[in-house]
Structure formats: structure tokens, C-alpha cells
Amino acid sequence: MLLDIEMKKDTLFVRPNGELDLGVADQLRRTLDETIEKGQAKNLVINLAKVSFVDSSGLGVLLGRYNRVSKNGGQVLIVSPQPQVRKVLDLSGLLRIMNEYPNENEALGKIG
């Protein structure tokens, strides 16, 4: 899995590329936590356009970051999941707590 990370103001944009499963969960969790801390990110935008697979280990990382960010009054927004990834997100209930947007600009617009 490759990970593109960009900080814009107080929002961290994360663009993983590949598959989010047990094999990459620890690395993803560590990188996100370090980056959130270092950049003092309030909000998190997770662009899933290039994620071809996710299972409950990958979702666990997203849920953990949601808990962390929302505890500090921030938001977690999901951008552009592929259909097979969206199905898993939907079944997990995560789309009920994280809003979904078709692109990063719309997500950024919602953060204000």
C-alpha cells in the first residue's frame, strides 16, 4: 500500500493506494497517528478512490482515527470509495458516522 499525505490548514488529506487489510493496518495506523499529532490536524479527509479492497482490519484503522479526531471536535470525511469498498463501508455502519463525498473539494467545502 502506498500512502499520499497532505496537510491543508488544519485538515489532513490521506490518499491510500492499494489494499487495506491486516497486512498494512499497523503501518497505516502508526503513520496516521504520527501525522495527525505532528501536524496537529483537526479534521481528516480519507480519499479511497485508489483503494481496491478493504476488510474489517482496514475499517478498524478508520474507526480508531475517527474516535481520535472526533474526540478533539474534528470530522472524518470519506471521499470517493470504489463500489466494492463502499459496500463493506456501508455494511459496517461507518458511513452512518463518517460523511461521504464524491471529491476532495466538496469534502473541504463541508468542513468550512
Place this chain on the structure above:
Amino acid sequence: MQLMNQMRLEFLSIPANVAFARVAVAAFASQLDFTLADLEEIKVAVSEAVGNAIIHGYGHVPDRLVRVYAALTQDTLELRIEDEGRGIEDIEKALEPAFSTDAERLGLGFVFMQSFMENFRLESKRGRGTTVIMSKSTGNNMVRAGEAT
């Protein structure tokens, strides 16, 4: 139902093998007329079962073995995923949605397996390991090109 093909995989209980197992099973299953969406669901189910074996069965100990058996009949993939780990103390509780022994996990592994597969069954004995049995049918009676009579 007549057996058309079968295979067995045995691999170390390391996280990198979760992807190996799901891709191998999906490639094997693609001998039947599964849709791409079906194959994606099979991949999630295999990922969850193998992940559970590594995390919960073996507690992340990397030198144990996970076994995957797969068989194909004319329209069905049958799967059996086994570990010889610690087993599940309370199967009923383990099957409850959102039950997890780890705060960073969703406790949805079995929900995904049950949602995406058919005939899901869990066999486990404390200290003796866990076996997940599940299947999935193509759900169509299409005749392959060249097989029409």
C-alpha cells in the same frame, strides 16, 4: 453435487498471507461463473476468516499454520479455513455483531462472512482451534460458451 476441482493451501500465520489467501481463493473460484462483485465478497470473507485465525486463533504468533481448503462443484465454491489456535470460548458471543476483544477492531468479521457467503458454520473448541466453513453459489444456470448442446 459432483466435485469439479479442489485445492489446499497451508501458510504461516503472518498478516502478509491474508492477501495471498484471498487472491488465491478468488483466482480458484473464478473457474466458476462468479461475477466480479461475487469474487470481491469472497475475498472479504476469506480475509476475515484468515485474519481471525492470525489475530484471535494464534494471538499474532507468526510461526503457526493456517489451512484453507476450497472445492468447486458445478455452481458452488465450498471453503474451509482452519487454525489450531486457542479456539473460541463462547461461539454465540463471538458471533454477535460488534463484539470484539480489541478496541481498534469492529467485531464485524463474522458479520461480513455471514453476509457475503452462504451456509456459514463455525466449529471451535477451546485450546483446539477454530474452523470456518462457508460456501457461495454462482446463482445462475447460464451455459458457458461452447458447452451448449
